[in-house]
Amino acid sequence: MSSERTVTIVPESGLHARPAAKFVEAVNDHESDVQIGHADADELTAAGSMIAVTSLGAESGEDVRLIADGPDEQATLDALERVLTASGDQLTDTDI
């Protein structure tokens, strides 16, 4: 059995360097095996690989599909959803 979830990416910079690092870190902190892909595509890639995750080029506002397989599926998906929906973008001078 595996669990699936579709999440909309919130961080302004999309699934790039910084949010991607946090995402991969969260994947590797859990036991379940995770795959990620664009919501509108069948292809999936290893979510525990920074190279694979950043090469998706997923942008803010886009939907991604997550599939977790293992003993802590729900906890894993919850943690990943938190990363993908957090906003860690720095407030710059344009925020005045």
Added chain:
Amino acid sequence: MSERTFTGTGVTPRSGVGTVVWYSSDDELPDPDDVAVEFDVECERFADACETARTELEAERAQTIEHVGEQEAEVFDAHLQFLSDPQIEDGVESAIEDELPAEHAVQRAFAGPIEQFEGMDGRMAERADDLRDVRDRLVRHLTGTERVDLGSLPEGTVVLAERLTPSDTAQLDPDRVAGFATVTGGRTSHAAIFARSLALPAVVGVGDELYEIAEDATIVVDSEEDELVVDPSDERWEATQTPNEVDVREKPVTTVDGIEIEIAANVGQHAELERAKSQGADGVGLYRTEFLFLNREAAPSEDEQYETYVEALDVFPNGRVVVRTLDIGGDKPVPYLDCPDEKNPFLGERGIRRSLGPDTDLFETQLRALLRAAADGSGQLSIMFPLVATPEELTTALETVSAVADTLEEEGVDYVVPELGVMIETPGAVFTAPELAAQVDFLSIGTNDLTQYIMATARENEHVADLRDPRRPAMLRAIDRTVGAAHKNDAWIGMCGEMAGNPQLTELLVGLGLDELSMSVVTVPDVKAAVQTIDATEAAEHASYALKAVTREQVIKRIQSGNCNQ
């Protein structure tokens, strides 16, 4: 020797002069010897190199957090993830199986992913830089080669390089480096972002021509004019003032006729405080507190906030630190806050609306920390409320301050009720400015958001960028009205938007009657210099002339003709 000019993209309004040191980060590997490769030995060497690289990256990350900022350090998190990527591990292992020594195995394992990212556009291409950076670090540890130590360059060095990676820029000591220039890169490259955070003169994306500049050449890095000048003429040399020698004015400045204008810095990261001080800021005119609340699982405690605020006040013992209470909304959700998903977050529940609504507890905790810090920190604390649109919102906020003070009194905790003020960012606040000013000690105009709301132009929308210009007559009149309301009610008036940091507008703003201007650290010295050339009486005449303009073009013309110092 005649001077030669090279052009690129300047990334800071700065210029510097110094001596060229070429920096190259990647060394050619010799061909592998025909020695038999022992699988276990090479795997072990690779594992050791990874371990060393990891330790190094973590140290550089800590160093960057301390010297530059939390945000700039996050790139190292990405590097750490690339370092432990299973694709790389598998690639290295299979290359070692093919009889390659570890350093060549690393080169081969990274080649595919680097090529893959290089073929992509914009930000994706920057990942290729990240991968190269990680690869070169591993190869360096495997071959034991030393790198030019960017941390111990002689003072007055201008670093030239094909590109500077995040780990390179993290080592640059801004007090010794007069600037840098790179062959590749654009305004958003890591190197450019670092240059802006550290107020370093930098020109990126010069192209292959850069290689024509010789080691030890004398060079001017004129970031403002997008150019490099090699072997500058004496005049050119004289005209380039290095910020560390000539530009920085540590004391408050006055106009020619003796009016003191407070020049402060906008700060959004704790690490920027020291930089603000070293660039001559009199204080902090906008201390954004969001960094304390973002990127974490739970809200910061009262004590943690208190300590952070006291530290900030201690950096400016003779100055003022204006702290803006939490300004967060639907566009920047925080995991532990229940921010609604709004259709139009910039017109939604944000700023003071959340502090007086769903985030009352957070607001009270922040106020407790601030009132305690006001009693214990060296500098003068002021508190400012964001996005106020009505006098009654302000009344409620001030009642909350009083209630918090009463509680602290009952508990016998030391506190001071500091100066209180309003950030003027909404047309509602402009039109009720007299009633707002009557209740507080100061007003501060946040021109970026105010322009957005007055001109009805979304901040990120390039199609309306032209309308979103603070030099529009409507904006000038809004500023004038706000200044008048503040002064009539014995409140001081500041400005903390981008407009405040433009030295070409300083005369206009002094003429309009602003008492304080707060800006990005990088423009502080230029604006201080501009203040000292201005006659406030004349500036007021020029400003009243500009206020009568009907079009932006007229405003621009009147600003230019009035600026005798241009």
